[in-house]
Amino acid sequence: PKKAISHHHESLGENLQGVSLEFSGIDIKFGIDVPTTEFCSVELTEKKYKSFRYAIKNHYWYQMYLDDLPMWALVGDFGAGHTDNEKSSDVMYIWTHKKFDIGINGNRVVDVNVTAGKRVPLKPGITLHFTYEVNFKHSKIPFDKRFDKYLDPHFFQHRIHWFSIFNSFMMVIFLVGLVTMILMRTLRKDFVRYSKDSDLDDIERDLGDEYGWKQVHGDVFRPPPNRMIFAALVGTGYQVMLVGLCVILFVIMGDLYEERGSVLTTTIFVYAATSPINGYFGGGLYSRLKGQQWIKQTFLGALLLPAFVSAVVFLINFVAIYYNASRAIPFTTMVVVVCIWMFVVLPLTLVGAVLGRNISGTMDVPCRINPVPRPIPEKKWFMQRAVISLMGGLLPFGSIFIEIYFVFTSFWAYKVYYVYGFMLLVFFILAIVTVCVTVVCTYFLLNSEDHRWQWTAFFSGASVAVYIYIYSFYYFFMKTKMSGVFQTTFYFGYSALFAIAIGAMCGTLGYAGSSVFVYRIYKNLKLD
Numbered sequence: 001p002k003k004a005i006s007h008h009h010e011s012l013g014e015n016l017q018g019v020s021l022e023f024s025g026i027d028i029k030f031g032i033d034v035p036t037t038e039f040c041s042v043e044l045t046e047k048k049y050k051s052f053r054y055a056i057k058n059h060y061w062y063q064m065y066l067d068d069l070p071m072w073a074l075v076g077d078f079g080a081g082h083t084d085n086e087k088s089s090d091v092m093y094i095w096t097h098k099k100f101d102i103g104i105n106g107n108r109v110v111d112v113n114v115t116a117g118k119r120v121p122l123k124p125g126i127t128l129h130f131t132y133e134v135n136f137k138h139s140k141i142p143f144d145k146r147f148d149k150y151l152d153p154h155f156f157q158h159r160i161h162w163f164s165i166f167n168s169f170m171m172v173i174f175l176v177g178l179v180t181m182i183l184m185r186t187l188r189k190d191f192v193r194y195s196k197d198s199d200l201d202d203i204e205r206d207l208g209d210e211y212g213w214k215q216v217h218g219d220v221f222r223p224p225p226n227r228m229i230f231a232a233l234v235g236t237g238y239q240v241m242l243v244g245l246c247v248i249l250f251v252i253m254g255d256l257y258e259e260r261g262s263v264l265t266t267t268i269f270v271y272a273a274t275s276p277i278n279g280y281f282g283g284g285l286y287s288r289l290k291g292q293q294w295i296k297q298t299f300l301g302a303l304l305l306p307a308f309v310s311a312v313v314f315l316i317n318f319v320a321i322y323y324n325a326s327r328a329i330p331f332t333t334m335v336v337v338v339c340i341w342m343f344v345v346l347p348l349t350l351v352g353a354v355l356g357r358n359i360s361g362t363m364d365v366p367c368r369i370n371p372v373p374r375p376i377p378e379k380k381w382f383m384q385r386a387v388i389s390l391m392g393g394l395l396p397f398g399s400i401f402i403e404i405y406f407v408f409t410s411f412w413a414y415k416v417y418y419v420y421g422f423m424l425l426v427f428f429i430l431a432i433v434t435v436c437v438t439v440v441c442t443y444f445l446l447n448s449e450d451h452r453w454q455w456t457a458f459f460s461g462a463s464v465a466v467y468i469y470i471y472s473f474y475y476f477f478m479k480t481k482m483s484g485v486f487q488t489t490f491y492f493g494y495s496a497l498f499a500i501a502i503g504a505m506c507g508t509l510g511y512a513g514s515s516v517f518v519y520r521i522y523k524n525l526k527l528d
Contacts, residue, residue: 235282237508
């Protein structure tokens with residue numbers, strides 16, 4: 001008899017997701033029906049009885065694969081009404097028979113179903129005899145359409161989903177128009193006022209009422225504090241943005257969601273391949289900010305996101321091992337991931353940093369930087385940098401929160417997310433909204449004569465992560481039935497990774513858009 005799975009190769013993505021398949025003991029040959037046949041018997045010792053009872057009481061179900069097509073069935077059930085009052089008192093029943101209906105089209109398997117049968121009362125000391133039967137039938141389902149039955153178009157293509165995309169698109173048009181109109185009119189007035197001021201002599205200018213963003217022209221291009229971390233965050237954001245775009249396009253072109261762990265495997269290898277992007281933008285920015293320790297910055301940029309991901313995954317893995325859960329990641333897989341970082345990500349990031357420093361590492365600013373920073377005047381509470389940063393994330397979150405609901409539901413409610421065209425649209429909508437909002441935030445900050453715009457622009461975009469993580473709390477308590485230390489750690493750990501990745505991407509978009517805006521307005525300013 002067979003003891004192992006034939007032709008089974010777990011991918012890196014499967015290992016990281018904790019997918020560890022075991023041979024079921026059921027031997028099936030293509031096209032050959034099997035009558036009711038016993039394949040296993042279990043004597044219910046007290047320990048096994050308690051294990052089965054616990055599984056049935058908590059609605060445990062199992063997942064099987066036949067020709068890479070999944071099937072699901074419950075372990076057992078209890079009572080008549082399945083209410084909470086029956087769990088402790090009524091007799092538990094276990095399903096001991098499995099009926100496999102397999103649809104074939106030519107020499108290909110195109111449909112699989114498993115039906116549980118033969119309800120046996122669960123009692124200590126008895127012997128359970130597990131049986132199965134196999135029925136093959138011809139099907140008209142094309143091989144390339146065999147995965148469609150697992151998709152849920154009524155959920156993912158609901159009119160609310162379409163409406164949210166349309167609503168976000170209209171928000172983009174309105175926001176771009178509003179930003180363009182306000183900034184163009186306001187900036188035109190500012191330029192007119194500043195050009196009049198430049199025609200006055202020194203005494204009139206000193207007695208005049210000068211205010212606004214012109215006053216900080218000598219400090220606006222001053223390097224921000226903690227420039228090394230800043231450059232590493234911006235480089236990471238560029239890489240995350242490119243990885244997200246590439247993976248979405250690859251899934252749209254190749255239907256990667258049909259294969260176990262393929263999306264995660266693709267993400268890891270795309271992340272490794274795009275490491276020069278991190279080094280190029282991070283290293284180039286650090287050089288323009290007059291940073292000297294570029295090797296240290298390159299190492300930090302390559303380590304920043306992987307270190308955070310590793311810390312969260314290690315915590316989840318520690319809890320999974322404690323609970324003896326299948327989600328625990330094997331040690332060999334961890335070694336493989338570390339080797340990918342050490343021998344692929346780090347060298348490629350270093351190559352990108354060298355290119356960035358040589359190609360885009362020269363600082364070219366339209367205004368001379370004053371040797372002494374200008375004092376920042378007192379501002380009202382709503383013009384404080386922390387308030388501006390937090391407010392900056394509201395509109396970007398509003399443009400994507402419906403899509404986040406669908407992503408969370410697919411990940412935590414075991415639905416297959418396949419509408420990556422929607423995700424691509426939302427990706428571009430998020431990028432445009434983030435840039436528009438952060439440009440407005442930067443203008444308000446500079447107009448209050450505060451030149452510390454770099455970190456504010458980054459956090460105005462990155463604050464969307466705060467709202468995503470707050471939403472994850474709402475989803476956890478209102479939409480899921482998770483409980484216990486392991487499920488809670490698992491949920492909030494991976495939700496944090498999701499939020500941080502989007503935050504890094506949006507923060508970089510915010511800084512990039514604001515950087516272009518600041519350069520343009522000061523380039524067109526007449527200065528003495």
